[in-house]
Amino acid sequence: MALYHTDDQAMLAETAGQFMAEEGAIAKQLRHWRDRQCKDGFGHDLWKQMAEMGFTGLLVPEADGGLGMGNVEAGIVLEEIGRNLTPSPFLTSSVMAAGALAHASAEAKGRWLPGLIAGDSVFAVAIDEGPKHRPETIATKAEKSGNGFRLTGKKDFVVYGASADMIVVAARTSGSDSDEDGVTLFAVPKDAAGLGHNSVRLVDSSMASHLTLEGVELDGDAVIGEVDGGRSVLDKVLDAGRVGAAAEGVGVARGAMDRTVDYLKQRKQFGRMIGEFQALQHRAAHLYSEVEIARAVTIKAQQLLDGGAENASLMASVAKAKVGKTAQLAVQEGVQMHGGIGMTDEYDIGLYMKRDRALSEFMGDVYYHADRVARLSGY
Amino acid sequence: MADLDAFRAETRAWLEENCPPEMREPVQGEGDVYWGGRNATFKSDAQKAWFEACRDKGYTVPSWPKEYGGAGLSPAEAKVLREEMAAINARPPLSSFGIWMLGPALLHFGTEGQKKRFLTEIARGEIRWCQGYSEPGSGSDLVSLQTFGEDKGDHWTVNGQKVWTSYADKADWIFCLVRTDKANKYQGITFMLFDMATAGVSTKPILLISGNSPFCETFFDDVDVPKSYGEDIPAQVGEVNRGWDVAKYLLGHEREMISATGGGDRATSLGAVAARNGTLDPVLRSELALFDIDALSFTAMSEKFLDEIKVGKAHPAQPNMMKYAGTELNKTRHELLMAAGGSTALEWDSEETRGGARARDWLRTKANSIEGGTSEVMLGVIAKRILELPGA
Numbered sequence: 170m171a172l173y174h175t176d177d178q179a180m181l182a183e184t185a186g187q188f189m190a191e192e193g194a195i196a197k198q199l200r201h202w203r204d205r206q207c208k209d210g211f212g213h214d215l216w217k218q219m220a221e222m223g224f225t226g227l228l229v230p231e232a233d234g235g236l237g238m239g240n241v242e243a244g245i246v247l248e249e250i251g252r253n254l255t256p257s258p259f260l261t262s263s264v265m266a267a268g269a270l271a272h273a274s275a276e277a278k279g280r281w282l283p284g285l286i287a288g289d290s291v292f293a294v295a296i297d298e299g300p301k302h303r304p305e306t307i308a309t310k311a312e313k314s315g316n317g318f319r320l321t322g323k324k325d326f327v328v329y330g331a332s333a334d335m336i337v338v339a340a341r342t343s344g345s346d347s348d349e350d351g352v353t354l355f356a357v358p359k360d361a362a363g364l365g366h367n368s369v370r371l372v373d374s375s376m377a378s379h380l381t382l383e384g385v386e387l388d389g390d391a392v393i394g395e396v397d398g399g400r401s402v403l404d405k406v407l408d409a410g411r412v413g414a415a416a417e418g419v420g421v422a423r424g425a426m427d428r429t430v431d432y433l434k435q436r437k438q439f440g441r442m443i444g445e446f447q448a449l450q451h452r453a454a455h456l457y458s459e460v461e462i463a464r465a466v467t468i469k470a471q472q473l474l475d476g477g478a479e480n481a482s483l484m485a486s487v488a489k490a491k492v493g494k495t496a497q498l499a500v501q502e503g504v505q506m507h508g509g510i511g512m513t514d515e516y517d518i519g520l521y522m523k524r525d526r527a528l529s530e531f532m533g534d535v536y537y538h539a540d541r542v543a544r545l546s547g548y
Numbered sequence: 549m550a551d552l553d554a555f556r557a558e559t560r561a562w563l564e565e566n567c568p569p570e571m572r573e574p575v576q577g578e579g580d581v582y583w584g585g586r587n588a589t590f591k592s593d594a595q596k597a598w599f600e601a602c603r604d605k606g607y608t609v610p611s612w613p614k615e616y617g618g619a620g621l622s623p624a625e626a627k628v629l630r631e632e633m634a635a636i637n638a639r640p641p642l643s644s645f646g647i648w649m650l651g652p653a654l655l656h657f658g659t660e661g662q663k664k665r666f667l668t669e670i671a672r673g674e675i676r677w678c679q680g681y682s683e684p685g686s687g688s689d690l691v692s693l694q695t696f697g698e699d700k701g702d703h704w705t706v707n708g709q710k711v712w713t714s715y716a717d718k719a720d721w722i723f724c725l726v727r728t729d730k731a732n733k734y735q736g737i738t739f740m741l742f743d744m745a746t747a748g749v750s751t752k753p754i755l756l757i758s759g760n761s762p763f764c765e766t767f768f769d770d771v772d773v774p775k776s777y778g779e780d781i782p783a784q785v786g787e788v789n790r791g792w793d794v795a796k797y798l799l800g801h802e803r804e805m806i807s808a809t810g811g812g813d814r815a816t817s818l819g820a821v822a823a824r825n826g827t828l829d830p831v832l833r834s835e836l837a838l839f840d841i842d843a844l845s846f847t848a849m850s851e852k853f854l855d856e857i858k859v860g861k862a863h864p865a866q867p868n869m870m871k872y873a874g875t876e877l878n879k880t881r882h883e884l885l886m887a888a889g890g891s892t893a894l895e896w897d898s899e900e901t902r903g904g905a906r907a908r909d910w911l912r913t914k915a916n917s918i919e920g921g922t923s924e925v926m927l928g929v930i931a932k933r934i935l936e937l938p939g940a
Contacts, residue, residue, distance in 0.1 A: 172852035173861060430935050445939035450931035457930055458869045462842075462849040469848035484844065491845040494838075539837040546840060548823035548833065 170472055172465065174245070181242055184222070185249045192218055193255030195517050202256060203374040209332045210376035211256035220288025224259065228267050228409075233278055234286050235267075239475035240409060244416035244467065251420020252427075254517075254524050256375055258291040258329045264413045265406050266292030269337045269354055272394040272402045277356055281335055293333035294406065295324035295357075295380050302326075302533040304339070304407055306347045309382060311340035311355065318342070318392070320355065320363075320385040328531065330378030331368035334359050337406070338382070342397050352400045354393040361385050373520070373527040404482065410532040411485040412474055415467045418492035418528050422460050422499035425521040429453070429503040436508075449506060456502050463488075463495035483545045490538035493529045500525045555625055559632045566601040568594035572637045576902060581643045584673025586720050599673065602641035609647055609671045612655070616663055617671025623858045645714070646670035646677040650723045653739075653785055653798045661780030666741070678744070680710040680724030680766060681795065687712075688925045690725070691733050691792065695768060697726040697740065704728070704740070704783075706748075706771040712919065716751040716764035719744055729789050738784045739791030742773045758911035759896070759904075799921065800867045818843065818881060822888030832887060839884055846877055865933035872926035875916035882910040 174182060192198075198212055219225050224246050229235020236242075243264050250257055262285060270278055284290030296304050309322025320340050330336060336357045344351030357364060365381035394402040430453060433444030443449055470488035473481035500522040504511040511518050529535070571594055575581060579591055582599055590596035602608050605619060611626045612618025621629060651670050654663055669675040686693040695708025706726055716722070721743055729736030744751075748771035753761035775783050786794045819836035822828060828836065853870055856862040886893045889906055896904040917923040931937045 171855040171859075172848065173856055173859075430937070433937055442938045444931075444937040447928070450935075450937050450939075451924065451927040453935055453937065454869075454872075454927040454930035457935055458873045461869065462845045462873060465849040465852040466845035468852065484848075487841050487844045490838075490841045494841075535838075536834075539834060539841060542840055542844075543819055543833060543837040546817035546820050546837075548817070548819040548828060548836070 170476070172468055172472070174241070174468075178241060178245060182245045182249070185224070185246045186252075188218075188222060189249035189253040189255050193250065193253045193257070195254050195520065199254045199256055199374060199520060206370075208368070208376070210329065210370070210374060211258060211332070215255070216258065216291060217288040219257070219259065220286065225263050225288050226267075226282070226286035227263055229263075229282055229286060230271070233282050235282070240264075240412050240471040241468065241475055243409075243413060244471045247413050247416040248420035248423070251417035251422075251524075251528075252424040254373075254421070254424070254520055258293070258332070260410065260413045260417060261294050261328050261333075262290075262292040265294045265410045266335070266337045268409045269294070269393050269402060269406045270356070272354075272405075273356065274390055274392075276390050277393065281356065284334065290334035291329060291332055293327050293330045293336045293378075294410070295327045295330065295336050295338045296403070296407070297326045298322070298324060300325065302530070302537055304403065304533075305349075307339050307341050307352050308346045309338065309340040311342050311353055311387075313342075314386060317386060317388045318353075318355065320357070320382040320387065322382050324378075324380040324382070326531070327378040327380050329376055330380055331366040331376060336364075336380070337393065338380075339399065339403055340382075342399075344397075349400050351397050352403060353396050354399040354402055354406075355387055355391045356393055357382075357385060357387065357391065361387065371527050373523040375527060407532065408474055408482050408485040411489040411538075412467065412470045414528055414532045415463075415470065415485075415488040415492040418489075418496040418525070419460070419464045419467050421521055421525050421528060422463060422492065422496040425496070425499040425503040425518060425525075426453075426456055426460055428518055428521075429456075429499075429506050432507055443506075452502060453506075456499055459495045459498060463492045466491050483542065486533075486538040486541045486545070489533060490535045490542065493535040493538070496525045497529065497535075552624055552628060556628050556632065559629055562605070563632055563636060563638060566598070566605075567633075567636060567638045568598055570594035571598040571639045571641075573639075574637065575639055576905070580639070582641065582673070583643050583676055583715070583718070584646075585676025585718065586674070587718075588673070588676070598639070599641045603672055606671070608642040608644075608673060609651065609667075612651070612667065612671060616667035618667075627854075642673045644670060644673065644676065645679055645719075646675065649679060649798050649801055650677050650741075652801045653723075653794050656797060657786040657794050659780050659782065661778065662782070662785065665777070665781055675720045676715070676718060678713050678716045678719035678722050678766075680713055680716075680722045682712045683709060684711050688922055690795065691737070693725055693727060693737065695724075695726050696730070697728050697738065697773065699728065700772075702775055704738075704773045704775070706740075706742075706768045706773055708768050710766040710768075711763075712754075713751070713764045713766040714762055716744070716766045717753055722749075722766070723785070725791055725795055732789070734792050735789050737791040737795070738788050739786055739794040740773055740784050742771070742783060746771050746773070748772070756911070757914070758908040760908060760912070800864075818884060818888075822884070825888060825890065825892075828888070832884075836884060836888070839880060842877060843881070846873060849873070863934055865929055868921070868926045868929040869934070871920060872917075872923050872930070875913075876923060878916050879913050882913045886910050 223236055226235030227238045227243055231237040270281055298308055311318040311320045338355045338357045341351055342353040363383040363385040367379040368376055371377055436443045467488045470484040473484050503518045504522055507518050510516050582595055607619055609618040610621045610629050614620040654667055683693045697704035697706045724740050726738050726740050727736055728738040748769040750767045751764040754763045755761045773783055817840050819840050822836055893906045895901045
């Protein structure tokens with residue numbers, strides 16, 4: 170498969186790009202909701218519009234009412250979300266939770282998917298149990314109770330958790346905390362008794378929850394995939410989250426770089442445009458080169474994931490790590506090259522820096538994925 | 549698609565039959581590379597058999613037209629062949645500046661007569677070429693070159709000096725930039741082809757920090773270059789005084805070629821290789837993992853770049869970015885290999901280290917970001933031509 174977008178994908182990129190630049194723009198969404206201290210941190214109207222565009226059900230199979238597309242297409246939407254810093258539950262709902270639901274019962278699909286596709290519901294995923302991403306360790310317990318389960322534990326960094334109609338929770342049904350087997354995924358409805366949220370605003374103005382599960386009672390049909398055999402589904406959800414977050418990060422990097430390059434062409438100092446200075450030209454050119462490479466490996470990982478390739482999971486980590494490094498470079502160079510004005514709230518470049526920091530932690534940072542690449546490569 | 553599948557099966561069977569096991573082992577140094585030419589010798593029977601099989605099949609230059617010694621493969625077929633060769637770690641049957649540099653320029657600018665003669669010779673490995681670009685005062689600023697060819701009617705008389713001429717002492721012919729009009733900086737350079745055995749041509753190897761001397765100084769002392777080698781075979785490529793167009797086109801190919809070295813042995817994780825020497829220090833392990841991430845990412849970029857070139861989607865200045873990123877990556881690779889190798893990697897002449905190959909390779913890579921345009925020149929081109937930053 171050629172490593173660039175097909176004509177159909179290029180058309181989607183154009184549509185998504187135009188939509189996000191108009192409807193998902195920083196002033197219209199991120200600043201708007203931030204300045205109103207919105208409890209959700211994103212706009213439900215925009216989510217509804219995204220449903221009308223077909224984005225919400227992009228990855229849902231056609232048989233279930235979606236568009237049946239892949240990670241490449243989801244990545245196209247995410248890159249535009251990243252570029253415009255559009256606050257949206259797209260990654261957690263349409264990519265990760267929808268990916269998990271693909272392994273759920275027909276009843277569960279019927280219960281949750283129509284709301285997602287229509288833009289009436291949003292979903293979250295609850296995996297992390299601490300300030301750093303360690304999906305190898307799951308301590309939250311799910312004990313058999315009647316014909317269902319009883320969940321006890323706590324989850325952190327549940328993005329838009331308090332706004333979610335359903336949360337995919339990874340819990341342990343047997344074995345010890347770091348066992349591969351014994352993990353089960355559950356679809357937990359927001360009104361489940363015993364489910365508690367402590368929702369906090371993050372540095373990038375998004376909202377995330379500390380979730381408490383105090384004897385949350387669930388029916389047997391809340392199980393996604395196999396009891397005790399949830400790790401394989403979890404791994405798929407994680408890989409989709411990794412390449413999805415990478416795609417959004419590419420958008421953040423490109424958005425920051427484009428603004429910075431534009432600024433270099435406008436700002437005068439010492440009677441010259443600062444873009445004429447070789448010290449800045451070389452750094453901008455290096456940044457361009459890194460962004461291109463990060464984008465290439467992200468598309469590669471998306472294609473491998475869609476094709477079910479053996480090395481897809483390794484490349485998902487490579488992409489997440491490479492984008493993490495690159496987007497960090499892009500926002501740091503962006504703020505520095507903007508000079509004093511880059512430190513002001515009025516200018517958007519600082520918003521890119523904040524978003525990058527949050528996105529970099531989501532689904533594992535550079536260090537987590539570098540370690541994972543080493544382990545998967547046998548050292 | 550079905551055709552391509554059939555081609556893949558056919559190619560796999562052909563490689564199975566024709567690529568000897570010894571040619572599926574990694575290259576262990578300069579002696580393992582076959583460069584062709586008048587005085588070429590084969591290191592082994594396997595090397596000879598592999599070269600001849602490929603030559604007869606057109607696989608020394610798979611995508612060149614059949615009438616010039618190629619196999620006439622479509623881009624998709626050429627990719628299949630590359631993939632299948634990579635899958636069995638097949639060595640290139642022939643290494644040649646003729647293939648990488650002069651060939652593409654002749655395909656683009658050459659006359660039919662030039663193509664028939666020179667491309668066929670290149671494809672068959674009969675003539676080894678070297679490139680006469682840089683001069684002592686003209687490195688990255690190539691258009692300042694001084695070597696002068698005086699018009700003597702039916703021939704030019706060339707005087708001057710070239711430097712960094714790779715393998716000039718082993719080459720049969722040279723493709724050479726010669727100033728033919730002193731008044732015009734850009735449009736006064738001619739791209740000439742001539743025999744290194746011509747009277748007045750002499751070479752002197754330059755010893756490098758690696759202890760090797762792949763480069764030469766090349767001197768032209770009243771060298772008479774005929775204007776024609778036969779019907780429709782002029783000595784110059786493109787028009788007289790318009791050699792800069794050819795050189796620029798060719799530099800693009802050179803940068804692509806050098807950038808292709810960036811990933812090194814891409815199938816192998818550098819961290820996994822380093823770990824064979826024993827336990828890694830945790831900090832070195834981190835550096836290796838971060839490197840592997842960069843290397844795998846660059847490999848994806850190379851694939852994307854080649855795919856985009858095929859359909860004309862790549863920015864014309866993109867080879868500069870590939871060259872920059874690839875060569876910087878290669879330098880880092882060798883720094884890490886030295887660190888992972890420890891004291892063994894320092895050995896300069898022991899048999900176990902194949903004559904200090906790792907140290908010599910490490911030193912050799914330092915030239916990557918200098919030759920073919922320095923990293924700083926590449927960054928300047930990206931800034932101006934891709935990012936369109938001001939100031940020419």
